Amino acid sequence: xxxxxxxxxxxxxxxxxxxxxxxxxxxxxxxxxxxxxxxxxxxxxxxxxxxxxxxxxxxxxxxxxxxxxxxxxxxxxxxxxxxxxxxxxxxxxxxxxxxxxxxxxxxxxxxxxxxxxxxxxxxxxxxxxxxxxxxxxxxxxx
Numbered sequence: 001x002x003x004x005x006x007x008x009x010x011x012x013x014x015x016x017x018x019x020x021x022x023x024x025x026x027x028x029x030x031x032x033x034x035x036x037x038x039x040x041x042x043x044x045x046x047x048x049x050x051x052x053x054x055x056x057x058x059x060x061x062x063x064x065x066x067x068x069x070x071x072x073x074x075x076x077x078x079x080x081x082x083x084x085x086x087x088x089x090x091x092x093x094x095x096x097x098x099x100x101x102x103x104x105x106x107x108x109x110x111x112x113x114x115x116x117x118x119x120x121x122x123x124x125x126x127x128x129x130x131x132x133x134x135x136x137x138x139x140x141x142x
Contacts, residue, residue: 001033009033017046024053028063035066040074 001009013030020026031046047067055063 001029001036006033006036010037022053024050024055024059024063027053028055028059028066031063031066031070035070035073038073038077040070040077043070044074 010030010033013026013033016023016026017030027046027050031043031050034040034043034046044067047063047070050063051060051067
């Protein structure tokens, strides 16, 4: 995911979740991939699963933060598409013959009117690392 290979990351994480269904890291990371893809319902499901697997306190706080961000992103995306006062397609007003109005969508550069999109979510969230174990120290002569 950190190299931009979102679909390959998703395939690997699907396999990780299948193999190690009790490892919250697999679900946490897959949730991050879904969030980056704008698939908020799937992200929410994986973050919820990760929390149900009883992560450590620090990881739990980070997963909850990611879950809250996904919930806000989904809420904003749904509000924008369902609010009739939001004009999401300005081309509906083009070409009505009024002086000074655009006669066609091609009258404006493609980037002049950006299309609305879901709120930005960090495309490459910090991928949590599995905990490392310290090597045992054996006193000399033992």
